[in-house]
Amino acid sequence: xxxxxxxxxxxxxxxxxDLDVDAVALVPGPNFMRxxxxxxxxxxxxxxxxxxxxxxxxxxVPNLELGSxxxxxxxxxxxxxxxxxxxxxxFAGLTKHLSISSLAVEGQVMRVFVHHALKTAQPDxxxxxxxxEISALRMIKTKADxxxxxxxxxxxxxxxxxxxxxxxxxxxxxQIEQMLVQMLFEEGADDLAFDPIxxxxxxxxxxxxxxxxxxxxxxxxxxxxxxxxxxxGFCSDITRTVFLDHVTDEGRAVYDTxxxxxxxxxxxxxxxxxxxxxxxxxxxxxxxSPFADRIRTKTGHGLGREVHEAPYIMRGNHMILPxxxxxxxxPGLYEIGNFGVRIEDDVLVTEDxxxxxxxxxKDLTVLxx
Amino acid sequence: xxxxxxxxxxxxxxxxxDLDVDAVALVPGPNFMRxxxxxxxxxxxxxxxxxxxxxxxxxxVPNLELGSxxxxxxxxxxxxxxxxxxxxxxFAGLTKHLSISSLAVEGQVMRVFVHHALKTAQPDxxxxxxxxEISALRMIKTKADxxxxxxxxxxxxxxxxxxxxxxxxxxxxxQIEQMLVQMLFEEGADDLAFDPIxxxxxxxxxxxxxxxxxxxxxxxxxxxxxxxxxxxGFCSDITRTVFLDHVTDEGRAVYDTxxxxxxxxxxxxxxxxxxxxxxxxxxxxxxxSPFADRIRTKTGHGLGREVHEAPYIMRGNHMILPxxxxxxxxPGLYEIGNFGVRIEDDVLVTEDxxxxxxxxxKDLTVLxx
Numbered sequence: 001x002x003x004x005x006x007x008x009x010x011x012x013x014x015x016x017x018d019l020d021v022d023a024v025a026l027v028p029g030p031n032f033m034r035x036x037x038x039x040x041x042x043x044x045x046x047x048x049x050x051x052x053x054x055x056x057x058x059x060x061v062p063n064l065e066l067g068s069x070x071x072x073x074x075x076x077x078x079x080x081x082x083x084x085x086x087x088x089x090x091f092a093g094l095t096k097h098l099s100i101s102s103l104a105v106e107g108q109v110m111r112v113f114v115h116h117a118l119k120t121a122q123p124d125x126x127x128x129x130x131x132x133e134i135s136a137l138r139m140i141k142t143k144a145d146x147x148x149x150x151x152x153x154x155x156x157x158x159x160x161x162x163x164x165x166x167x168x169x170x171x172x173x174x175q176i177e178q179m180l181v182q183m184l185f186e187e188g189a190d191d192l193a194f195d196p197i198x199x200x201x202x203x204x205x206x207x208x209x210x211x212x213x214x215x216x217x218x219x220x221x222x223x224x225x226x227x228x229x230x231x232x233g234f235c236s237d238i239t240r241t242v243f244l245d246h247v248t249d250e251g252r253a254v255y256d257t258x259x260x261x262x263x264x265x266x267x268x269x270x271x272x273x274x275x276x277x278x279x280x281x282x283x284x285x286x287x288x289s290p291f292a293d294r295i296r297t298k299t300g301h302g303l304g305r306e307v308h309e310a311p312y313i314m315r316g317n318h319m320i321l322p323x324x325x326x327x328x329x330x331p332g333l334y335e336i337g338n339f340g341v342r343i344e345d346d347v348l349v350t351e352d353x354x355x356x357x358x359x360x361x362k363d364l365t366v367l368x369x
Numbered sequence: 370x371x372x373x374x375x376x377x378x379x380x381x382x383x384x385x386x387d388l389d390v391d392a393v394a395l396v397p398g399p400n401f402m403r404x405x406x407x408x409x410x411x412x413x414x415x416x417x418x419x420x421x422x423x424x425x426x427x428x429x430v431p432n433l434e435l436g437s438x439x440x441x442x443x444x445x446x447x448x449x450x451x452x453x454x455x456x457x458x459x460f461a462g463l464t465k466h467l468s469i470s471s472l473a474v475e476g477q478v479m480r481v482f483v484h485h486a487l488k489t490a491q492p493d494x495x496x497x498x499x500x501x502e503i504s505a506l507r508m509i510k511t512k513a514d515x516x517x518x519x520x521x522x523x524x525x526x527x528x529x530x531x532x533x534x535x536x537x538x539x540x541x542x543x544q545i546e547q548m549l550v551q552m553l554f555e556e557g558a559d560d561l562a563f564d565p566i567x568x569x570x571x572x573x574x575x576x577x578x579x580x581x582x583x584x585x586x587x588x589x590x591x592x593x594x595x596x597x598x599x600x601x602g603f604c605s606d607i608t609r610t611v612f613l614d615h616v617t618d619e620g621r622a623v624y625d626t627x628x629x630x631x632x633x634x635x636x637x638x639x640x641x642x643x644x645x646x647x648x649x650x651x652x653x654x655x656x657x658s659p660f661a662d663r664i665r666t667k668t669g670h671g672l673g674r675e676v677h678e679a680p681y682i683m684r685g686n687h688m689i690l691p692x693x694x695x696x697x698x699x700p701g702l703y704e705i706g707n708f709g710v711r712i713e714d715d716v717l718v719t720e721d722x723x724x725x726x727x728x729x730x731k732d733l734t735v736l737x738x
Binding site for chain 2: 038039040041043044063064066067084105106107108109110111112115116127129131178182185186188190191192194206208209296298334336
C-alpha cells in the first residue's frame with residue numbers, strides 16, 4: 001500500500017523538533033528517495049526539500065526536473081531555477097519564504113556547494129550536521145524494504161554461484177569481475193550496488209582492492225569477492241573468500257578464525273543488542289587468535305538503500321539495534337603482502353534473534369578450477 | 370607512458386597559487402582519481418589529499434585503505450585513522466602539520482561532514498569552493514582519455530543498436546531498459562555511467578524520466594533513450610529518440626527542429642569558441658521554431674571522468690573551449706503531457722573544428738517493431 005507524501009515527511013518534522021532546529025533539509029540521495037519515493041539525481045544542480053518542524057514543506061527544484069517532480073504529489077511551495085539564470089535567486093526565495101534560523105542537513109550527502117548557497121542566501125542561518133538522526137529513519141526496514149533486499153541478495157548469490165563455477169586458473173582478476181558483473185545483470189540486477197572487489201593473492205589483503213588486469217589467479221590463491229546488486233532501490237552486499245586448487249594450513253587457520261568471528265557476531269544478534277556488542281563479540285574472536293595483528297576493519301555496517309548506512313557495527317557505538325535493522329556481518333583478517341579473508345553476511349535483526357538473508361555456503365571452499 | 374605522482378599533483382599546487390590560497394584539498398572522486406590514478410571510494414569515511422601551493426602534499430587516509438594507498442606511491446605525510454577511534458584526531462594532526470590558513474575545495478564533491486571536520490580541527494581555516502578551477506584541470510583530455518571515452522562510446526552504440534533491434538510494441542520501458550543494460554555489459558562496459566533514461570510517450574517529455582514498469586510502449590510513441598557506460602574510468606553519454614511504428618507530422622517537425630539545433634551547435638564548434646556561443650547557436654534554432662515554449666534545458670555539458678563536468682554549455686558561460694575539450698551537444702524539446710525529443714552527441718573540440726565521437730545515425734528513425 002502506497003503511503004502519502006505527508007505521512008512520509010512527518011518523521012523529518014519530528015527530527016527537527018527533537019533536535020530543536022527549525023527544519024530538516026534533504027538533498028537527492030537515499031533519504032530523499034525514501035521521502036518522495038522517486039529517484040532524482042543532482043550532479044551540478046542544487047535540489048533541496050526542506051521540512052520544517054511546523055508548517056508546510058518547501059522545495060528548490062531545477063527547472064528541467066519539474067516534470068518529474070510533478071509525479072511526487074508535492075503541494076508545498078516550489079522555487080525552481082533554470083541553468084541560464086543560476087540558483088542564487090531560488091535560494092534567496094526559499095530562505096525568505098521559510099523564515100527559519102536553523103537547519104539540520106545530511107552531512108554525508110549534502111555537498112559543500114549547496115551549503116555555500118544556503119549561507120550566501122542567509123548568512124546567519126545555522127546549519128548543523130544531523131546525518132545520524134535523519135538517516136536513522138531508514139534503519140528499521142519495512143516488509144517491502146526487506147523483500148527488495150532479499151531479491152537483490154538472491155540474484156547476487158545466483159550470479160556468484162555461476163561465476164565461481166566459471167573461474168579458471170590463469171584468468172585475470174578483471175576477467176573474473178567482468179563475468180560476475182555480466183551475470184549480475186543477467187540475473188536481474190537494476191545496477192551494481194558498488195564497484196565489485198575481486199581480489200586474489202596479495203590483492204585480497206587490501207580490504208578495498210580493485211580488480212587488476214595484470215594479475216592472473218594461480219593455484220593456492222585466496223580469491224576474495226565482495227560485491228552487491230541494487231534491486232528496486234535496495235542493495236545487497238556479500239563477501240565470500242575461496243581458495244583456488246588448494247589451501248595452506250595458514251589459509252585454513254585464518255579462514256576458520258574469520259568464520260568463527262562471523263558466527264560469534266551472529267550469536268549475540270537480537271533486538272536490543274548494541275552495535276558495540278556485535279563488533280565486540282566478533283572482534284574478540286579475532287583478537288584471541290594468532291592473527292590479531294591482521295585486524296583492519298570494524299565488523300560491519302547497516303545496509304538498505306545505501307550500501308553503507310547506520311548502524312555502524314563497531315566498538316564504541318552503543319546504538320541499540322531494533323528489530324527490522326539489517327546489517328552486514330563481515331569480519332576479516334588481512335596481512336599486507338600475503339593474503340586476506342573476509343566473510344560477509346547480510347543479517348536481519350529480529351525480536352528473537354536474527355535471520356541471515358544471505359544463504360551462500362560459508363564452509364571453507366577449495367575450488368578445483 | 371605513466372606519469373609520476375609529483376607531475377600529476379603539480380597543477381593543483383598551481384591552482385592554489387593562482388587562487389592565492391595556501392592549499393587545494395581533493396576528496397575521492399574524479400579529480401582525486403586523476404591525481405592518484407587509483408580509484409578510491411569514501412562512503413562514511415573521510416579521505417583527503419591536500420596539495421599546498423608550496424611544499425609537500427599530505428593525506429588523511431582511513432586505516433583500512435592503507436594497503437591500497439601504498440599503490441599510489443605517495444611519499445608525503447599520512448594521517449590515518451581507525452573506525453573505532455574516529456577521525457577527529459587525524460584531522461587535528463593534519464591541520465597542525467600543514468599549518469595553513471586557507472584551503473580551496475571541490476564544492477560539488479566534498480560533503481558537509483568533511484567540511485565540518487576541517488572546521489572542527491581548525492576553526493579559523495578559510496574554506497573556499499574552487500570546484501571550477503580544480504575541475505578545469507580535467508577539461509583538456511589526453512589521447513589516452515579520448516581513447517577510453519571512444520571505447521565507452523563504441524560499446525554503448527553497439528548496445529543501442531542491439532536494443533533497438535529488439536524493441537517490440539507492448540514492452541514496458543523497464544523491460545527495454547533491462548535489455549539495454551544487459552547489452553552494455555555484454556559489450557564490455559565496466560559500469561553504467563548513470564541510470565539510463567528509457568522513456569516513451571509522455572515519459573519522453575520529462576528530461577530525467579525513470580523507466581516505468583507500468584508503461585508499455587505503443588505505436589506512435591516517441592522513445593527517448595539517454596544512457597552511458599563507463600570504461601577505464603571514462604564515460605559515454607548518448608541520447609537518441611526514435612518513433613515506434615509511425616510518426617506524426619508534429620513528431621517529424623519537432624525532430625527536425627532538434628536535429629537542426631544539434632547541427633547548428635556543431636557548426637560553430639572549434640577551439641576558441643565559448644560555451645555561450647555553442648548554446649546560443651543551438652538554442653536560437655529552437656527559439657526560432659514554433660516549439661520555443663518546449664525548451665527546458667541548456668545545450669550540454671563537459672564529459673570525461675564524470676558524466677557532467679565543465680564546461681557547461683549554456684548562455685552566459687563565456688569560458689573558452691580549448692582543443693581537447695569533450696562536450697555533449699544535446700538540444701531537446703519537451704512538452705509535458707505530450708512527448709519530448711533529444712539528440713545527444715559527444716563532441717571533441719579540435720583546432721580546426723570538431724570530431725563527433727558518437728557515430729550512431731541521427732536521421733529520423735521510425736522503428737517497424
